[in-house]
Amino acid sequence: MKKAFIFDLDGVIVDTAKYHFLAWQNLAQSLGISFSEEQNEQLKGVSRVRSLEKILEWGNKTISEEEFTKLMTDKNEEYLAYISKMDVTEILPDVPRVLDYLISKNQAVALGSASKNARIILDKVALKNKFQAIVDGTNVSKAKPDPEVFLIGAKELGIAPEDCIVFEDSVAGIQAANIANMISIGIGDASVLHEADYIFNDFTEIKEEFINTLVTTQKV
Ligand code: B16
Ligand code: MG
Helix, strand or coil, X not given: CXXXXXXXXXXXXXXXXXXXXXXXXXXXXXXXXXXXXXXXXXXXXCCHHHHHHHHHHHCCCCCCHHHHHHHHHHHXXXXXXXXXXXXXXXXXXXXXHHHHHHHHCCCEEEEECCCCCHHHHHHXXXXXXXXXXXXXXXXXXXXXXXXXXXXXXXXXXXXXXXXXXXXXXXXXXXXXXXXXXCEEEEECCCCCCCCCCEEECCHHHCCHHHHHHHHHCCCC
C-alpha cells in the first residue's frame, strides 16, 4: 500500500525551538517582558504572528501596528542569523534512517510545518530532496490546530487523508492531524502529547516493524 508520511519540522526533524527561544527572549527583554523556557514551549507549532501576540499578552503590553511589524522583522532576522549556521549535525537522531526507509519502501513523504523559514532550514541540513511535497507557513492561511497544512500536503501527494501519517511534536499539530482524520504520531513527552494515536520520545524508538504496520493499517 502507498501511504503519505507528513513530517513537522521544528521539534521533529531539527530542534530550532532553541533558536526561536533566543530570538523571542531578546525581543521580550527589549520590551521589559520576562520570557521563560516554559512559555517558549507554548509557542511550539504556533505561527510567528500569534507567538508575538501571546508574548505581548503575557507582558500585558499593547503596541502600534508599525511596532508589531518591526518586532516581527527584527525577531526573524535574529532567528535567520542562528539558522544560517545550521548543518547536518543538527538533524535529530534517526530522522534520516526513517526517511530513507520510507523512501526505499516507495512511500510518499511530505513536510507540514508552520514555519515560513522551512525551506531554508531543509536546505541547511541537506534534507530538502527527501520530500516530495513541502507545505509550510508560506502556503497556509490557517494555523494548526486547523488541519489545512496537512490536508494540502495530502492533496499535493494525491493521497487520501485517512492514508496519511503525521509526525508532530506540538499539541496543536497532533490536534490538526486528528481533525484531518490522519494517524497522529507524537514525538516527545507522552504526558503532553496524550491525544496522539502513538507517542515516542524520538525516532530512535521507531522501528521498521512499526513503520510496516503503519503502511498496512488504516485509522479507524
Ligand atoms: P517562523 P513547526 C513552527 O515550526 C515553530 O514550532 C514555531 O515555534 C514557530 O513560531 C513557527 O514554526 C513559525 O516559524 O517564524 O520560522 O515562520 O513546528 O510547525 O515546524
Ligand atoms: Mg513542531
